Amino acid sequence: MRNFIAFIRRFRVLLYFALLQGIALAFYFTFISFPRAQWMTTASAVTGTILEYRNDITKHFNLSKNNDWLQKENIRLRKMLKQSRISVDSEKGEDSNVVRIDDTLWRQQYDFVAATIINSTHNKRNNYFTLNVGKAQGVERGMGVFSDEGVVGIVHNSNTHYAVVKSCLTKDINVDVLIQGSGEFGILKWDGKDPRYGTMTGVSNDLTIKKGAKVITRGGAAIYPRGIPVGVITKTEVVEGQPLWDITVKFSVDFRKLQRVYVINNLLKLEQKELEENIPMIAQ
Amino acid sequence: MNPFKYIGRFVFMVLIQALFLNQLETGLGVQGMIYPLFLLFLPVEISVIFLMTIAFVMGMCIDAMSNTYGLHTSALLAVAFSRPFIFDLFAPRDGYDPLIEPDIFSMGHSWFFKTYGLLLLIHHLWFFSLEMFKFSEILLIMQKTLLSVLFSYILSILVHYLLVKRPKKNEI
Numbered sequence: 393m394r395n396f397i398a399f400i401r402r403f404r405v406l407l408y409f410a411l412l413q414g415i416a417l418a419f420y421f422t423f424i425s426f427p428r429a430q431w432m433t434t435a436s437a438v439t440g441t442i443l444e445y446r447n448d449i450t451k452h453f454n455l456s457k458n459n460d461w462l463q464k465e466n467i468r469l470r471k472m473l474k475q476s477r478i479s480v481d482s483e484k485g486e487d488s489n490v491v492r493i494d495d496t497l498w499r500q501q502y503d504f505v506a507a508t509i510i511n512s513t514h515n516k517r518n519n520y521f522t523l524n525v526g527k528a529q530g531v532e533r534g535m536g537v538f539s540d541e542g543v544v545g546i547v548h549n550s551n552t553h554y555a556v557v558k559s560c561l562t563k564d565i566n567v568d569v570l571i572q573g574s575g576e577f578g579i580l581k582w583d584g585k586d587p588r589y590g591t592m593t594g595v596s597n598d599l600t601i602k603k604g605a606k607v608i609t610r611g612g613a614a615i616y617p618r619g620i621p622v623g624v625i626t627k628t629e630v631v632e633g634q635p636l637w638d639i640t641v642k643f644s645v646d647f648r649k650l651q652r653v654y655v656i657n658n659l660l661k662l663e664q665k666e667l668e669e670n671i672p673m674i675a676q
Numbered sequence: 677m678n679p680f681k682y683i684g685r686f687v688f689m690v691l692i693q694a695l696f697l698n699q700l701e702t703g704l705g706v707q708g709m710i711y712p713l714f715l716l717f718l719p720v721e722i723s724v725i726f727l728m729t730i731a732f733v734m735g736m737c738i739d740a741m742s743n744t745y746g747l748h749t750s751a752l753l754a755v756a757f758s759r760p761f762i763f764d765l766f767a768p769r770d771g772y773d774p775l776i777e778p779d780i781f782s783m784g785h786s787w788f789f790k791t792y793g794l795l796l797l798i799h800h801l802w803f804f805s806l807e808m809f810k811f812s813e814i815l816l817i818m819q820k821t822l823l824s825v826l827f828s829y830i831l832s833i834l835v836h837y838l839l840v841k842r843p844k845k846n847e848i
Binding site: 404405408409412413415416417418419420423436439443446505511512513514515516517518520522556584623648 | 695698699701705707724725728729731732735739740741742743744745746747748750753754757806807808809815816
């Protein structure tokens with residue numbers, strides 16, 4: 393026992409260093425894959441409030457850009473209004489031949505929550521965004537996030553009033569995507585170098601891939617609806633030693649100046665998950 | 677020895693780092709980090725255990741505000757652990773005066789360059805290696821480390837002149 397105490401005394405600095413370093417590294421490696429506590433993230437109440445104060449100041453820097461953005465969105469919505477459309481058979485007067493379809497035939501599958509990014513990074517290996525919405529607005533872990541330009545990420549962790557989003561600029565985001573038109577599907581990844589380009593993997597290289605083709609979400613994992621834009625193919629290369637294409641995709645979203653996003657709540661997610669859980673393991 | 681001075685510096689460094697420097701886009705993967713300067717300013721005689729405790733708290737504060745989950749903490753702990761060794765390595769001929777704070781005015785430019793430069797290098801190398809965590813990306817780690825050390829060092833000199841008052845000549 394005396395030897396043991398002597399040992400601890402002699403190496404106390406090293407042991408203390410190892411202890412604290414162990415705590416820090418345990419935090420780092422467990423939080424990347426699964427968030428266990430919330431007080432360490434920007435979703436916590438104290439840091440969330442500080443960041444919101446900062447956003448109150450910095451959001452005005454982009455005021456004119458945001459106004460443009462809102463105006464474009466307004467134009468897009470205004471085009472859908474009845475007043476801005478002309479009836480196809482206008483000779484017989486307005487909507488004489490039009491059959492009204494009862495709206496109750498359509499059930500809502502996706503619900504959207506508008507949110508503002510109050511903190512974000514884009515030059516780290518794993519980049520997370522903080523949103524000013526949380527459980528009070530119905531935002532839960534695993535929901536998709538997109539902006540009017542394209543896919544942004546997946547909600548990683550949420551508190552009463554704040555949420556942390558794992559953006560497309562992280563190591564293992566793995567969004568289900570497909571190439572519009574030809575329909576090959578793969579998985580979106582990011583190599584950590586340039587926030588403008590991602591890579592799409594899992595496409596067999598006997599298929600011809602056109603440069604400039606659009607990449608959209610596949611809607612497979614019950615996170616995003618089908619057809620949200622992801623980006624445009626700019627380069628294709630063969631992976632050495634594997635029958636796969638390495639496809640470079642230019643993101644349609646500029647993550648460096650993103651501010652307004654929407655969170656998707658898939659109302660039928662549970663039904664899909666329930667069915668998929670029943671797939672027998674042997675069949676896979 | 678005025679504790680409020682240190683508390684003020686602590687809050688200043690954490691806020692500058694979390695709210696400003698971590699958001700700054702400089703290109704080429706360069707990231708400025710100035711908070712190791714706070715550890716350098718602490719008195720020479722301070723015990724390593726206490727130093728590492730301060731480093732842990734400071735790192736956690738920065739991590740909690742920038743979604744890095746312990747990355748800054750780990751790197752800052754490495755700095756705190758190696759500070760006594762590096763101080764011994766570059767000690768003046770007749771040892772450190774326990775009354776003074778180690779800064780440019782008391783120790784001179786060449787001492788500051790050697791000591792703080794080495795501490796920054798350890799910090800940045802630890803930080804970027806842990807962030808990438810892949811041996812095949814070693815070139816990118818090196819590029820980021822060297823460029824960031826240069827950037828952080830220049831920033832730190834500016835912050836140093838901002839925080840520390842030049843002592844009057846007749847006091848010495």
